[in-house]
Amino acid sequence: MSTITEGGRSYARRDLLLKIQSEIQNYWYENKVFEAEPGSKTPKEGEKFFGNFPYPYMNGLLHLGHAFSISKLEFGAAYHRLRGSNVLLPFAFHCTGMPIKASADKLAREVKQFGNPPVFPSLEEEEKSNLAPEVTTESKTEPDKFKSKRSKAAAKSSGDKSQWEIMRSFGLPDEEIAKFQEPYHWLTYFPPLAKEDLKAFGLGCDWRRSFITTDMNPFYDSFVRWQMNKLKNMGKIVKDTRYTIYSPLDGQPCADHDRASGEGVLPQEYVLIKMEIIPPFPQKLKVLEGKKVYLAAATLRPETMYGQTNCWVLPDGKYGAFEINEADVFILTERAALNLSYQNLSKIPEKPTCLLELSGYDLIGLPLKSPLAFNEVIYSLPMLTILTDKGTGIVTSVPKFGDKSAEKVCNDLKIKSQNDKEKLAEAKRLTYLKGFTDGTMLVGEFKGKKVQEAKPLIKSKLLEAGLAVLYSEPEKKVISRSGDECIVALTDQWYITYGEEEWKKNAEDCLENMNTFCEETKNGFRHTLSWLNQWACSRSFGLGTRIPWDEQFLVESLSDSTLYMAYYTIAHILQNGNMYGSDNSSIKPEQMTDEVWDYVFCGGPEPKSEIPTSLLQKMKQEFEYWDGMDDANFVFETANAAILRLTKELTWMEEVLAAENSLREGPPSTYADKVFANEINYAVVLSEKHFNAFMFREALKTGFYDLQAARDEYRFSCGAGGMNRDLLFRFMDVQTRLIAPICPHYAEHVWKNLLKKQGFVIKAGGQKQKPQTLLSESLTSICKIQ
Structure with missing residues (x-):
């Protein structure tokens, strides 16, 4: 046995096992032991095993977590292979979506601003240069333009890395990193490395069936286009206008998997109450004369507006007078104005137009006419606890619960002072909930109705009369992978109708018959099915497959990943063992028409095709044989x-x-x-x-x-x-x-x-x-x- 030592410590035993590993891997691959072929007969239970690992995203190298996770599938597949089952374990690489494109664009911005290779300024230098641009007066920012409220040096000082530094952490030299400004270079670089790592790991994979996604692989591109056409023809894809979490920098909706933070955050809808400033305007607002100027307050409880006594502003807060249309001007924070501009509430779409910058002090004491209020005139007063990162910075005051309610809830929660912020928040929640669920309207057009019945009626009345507008913003802060803070936009998108009643029932029945090996896992699926309704399946930025009937949009990255397990069954026939589908093949991508896909996967009639009948039948046999997925910290x-x-x-x-x-x-x-x-x-x-x-x-x-x-x-x-x-x-x-x-x-x-x-x-x-x-x-x- 070798006695080679490193640092005085022998690694001979380890090296022996590594030598065995290398020899055995060569032995396996020379004999093609992991290449799975379907049997001539329909397999009985236990005679075949098809295992799938969620294909990893290729914006970097695989890491130990991937190895840990895939080991579970590898062990299971190896056990079934040992028992004599016909085992198929394929592996592919996901490249669809915006992270790769966003990273490539970020790299290009760094090169453009700091050189190639970039020479980033020190924190002190960049603070002096004050590079951060204004947000409120810019037009829609293109995805390839640099824009950040934080300096690069400040980002680095807080633990963030530039994209160039991230690429260096992969062991890439500077001359190689520059190539990654081209998004498709990522697709040719990382998947082959991942494949070699997995082969060295000893994964018992049929590599003939490996593939990448996006239109760089013409066969997979055709497969996804067929899938989308199929769903649309079944009435499962519709176009709708909805409030969506949106990245202005990327110029498209930002789904959970596109976010650096804020996963699970949804749009929160408010009613924006228009409180009109009664002329004559004070000197600071004289420039706005001739227009209708409103303090705009966001509320979740429009039915309480009967009880308004005043509104609140933050004295030190920064506000603006933003032009909504030719006649109306809203006074609110610029953050709220940015959200409104993407909700068809700005004179120039997607560009807040600020006519006048104001402070909270400029707004104190304004006489206002507010919808539904019993007082003909109310006034704006100062409040020091208003948060400008929520709502509009304007708050209505409705002391509707009275001193008795306040005394009871303060005693119940043992609130000692206004500094008990958590307890006060809980007190507000409890009183709001009690008033909403058990309360009855005492005044107004809907007097005598339960509050929860009156709320939507009053909301509709305000909107129809032009006394309010709808406004939406993220429930909590959301940061996209491109680094910008997301807003809520009103967007036209294509949606998959997962919430359709019959389809949802089929999914729920399928889930109940599945062995998830853990009740917690099954409960997680149940929860997702309970809220999943319409899923946005289109994007305008990133890599992927174009929506066949609306090619301005791409298929989003989860929607092209629901059926790829089926594609494994015939990938080796289509792609001839090349993961990019670029080698000479007996089949051309354009020959894979929707009729051919229907024949292979859906039992459709034999198509009129230039593809030889023997190959059509072989693909169909492969799919039918393998159809049905089987269950499947370093010290x-x-x-x-x-x-x-x-x-x-x-x-x-x-x-x-x-x-x-x-x-x-x-x-x-x-x-x-x-x-x-x-x-x-x-x-x-x-x-x-x-x-x-x-x-x-x-x-x-x-x-x-x-x-x-x-x-x-x-x-x-x-x-x-x-x-x-x-x-x-x-x-x-x-x-x-x-x-x-x-x-x-x-x-x-x-x-x-x-x-x-x-x-x-x-x-x-x-x-x-x-x-x-x-x-x-x-x-x-x-x-x-x-």
Whole structure:
């Protein structure tokens, strides 16, 4: 054994296992053991296994988390392969969406501003240069234009990295990084590296079926276009105008997977109450004379406007008078104005037009005419606790609950002062809830109605009379992957109608029949199905496939990822083993018409096609055979212990095989022989049970650690009589098979080079226990053999 040392420490045992790993991988790939072909007959239950791992996004290298997660599928697939099942484990690479494009554009902005390679200024230099542009008066920012409220140096000082630094962290030299300004360069660079990493990991993958997404792969592009056409023809895709979380920098909606922060945040709709300033205007507002000028307050409770006594402004707050149309001007914060400008409430769409900058002090004491208020005139007054990152910075005052309610809730929650912010927030929530659910309207047109019934009626009345408008903003702060703060926009988009009643019921029935191995997982799916209604399936920025009937839009990155498992079944036929679909193939991308896809995947009639009938039938057979998916933290001390244990076991087996002639011949006859035989059988039974339940840690324990403990106990118990040759050979055979799903390189080495077996252990089939000798529980757990 090698005695090479590093830093005085021997790595010979590790290097031995790495050498075995490399040799066995070459042995597997030379013999194409992972290339799966369909059988000639429809498989019975357990005869085939198709496992899928969610394809990773290719905006960087794979990391240890990917390896940890995929190991679960690898173990399961290897176990089924060992049992003799026909196993298909493919792997592909997801490139659709905006992160790659956003990163490429960010890199281009850095090069444009700071040079190639970029020389970023120090924090002090950039603070002096004050590069941050104004937001409120800009037009819609193009995705390729630099815009940030934070300086690059400030971002770096807070722990953020420039895109150039991120690329350097991948080990890329500066001359290579510059190439990544082109988005498609990412697609040619990272997927092949990921494939090599997974091959080195030992993944038992049929790499012929590997592919990338986007229009760079013309076959997958055709597949997604067919999918979208199919859904639209079924009436499952509609166009609608809705409030959507939106990135002004990217110029498109920002779904959960497009966000750096704010996952799960939805648009919050308000009613914007128009409180008209009564002329004559004060000197500061004289420039606005001739227009209708309103303080605009956002409220969730329009039915309470009857009780307004005044409105509040933040004295130190920054406000603006923004032109909504030819006649109307709203006074509010610029953040709210930006949201409004994307909701068809700005004279110039998507560009807030500020006629006058104001402070809260300029607004104090203004006489106002407010909708529904019993007082003909109310006034704006100062309040120091207003937050300008929520609503419009203008707050209506409706002291509707009275002193008795206030006293009770303060006593119940033990509120001592106005500084008990959390308790005050809870008090507000409780009183609002009580008033809404149990309250009755005492005044106005809807007097006598329950509050929750009157609210939508009053809301409609205000909107129809032009006394209010709808306004929406994110519930909480959302930052896109491009780094800008998101707003809410009113957008025309294509939506998949997942909430359609019959379709949803089919999904719920399917879920209840699924084995998710964990009730928590099933509950998570149930929750998603409960709220999933219309899913926006189109985007205007990024990489991907164009919507076939509306090519200004791209198919968004989750909507092109719902059926890719089906594509695996025929990818090798279409792409000839090339992940980009660019090699010579017997089929041309343009020949894959919707009729051909229907024939292959949906049982449609045989199409009129230039594709040979034999290939059409082969694709259909592949899909029908594989159709139906099957269920499917690093510590160095643990790794070192595993290395030691495996290499010690190799040494022990080599010694046993060398001393084979000295072992006791004949069938197992002693009590110790029978106990050990039972332990072997027991390990097979338990390990099979654990593998079937995808409990891989328990399978490793029973099939390796417990089995070795039984072997050690047997060796100790045999004494001078010696160990039985047949039993030891059965032990080595069984242990090698049971550990093969988890340590396949090691097991294949033992099988091929030590035990001199034919074929591959990873396809050897499971060992069967002998029922006549299997006891109800492990004998070594109830007796100690002396």
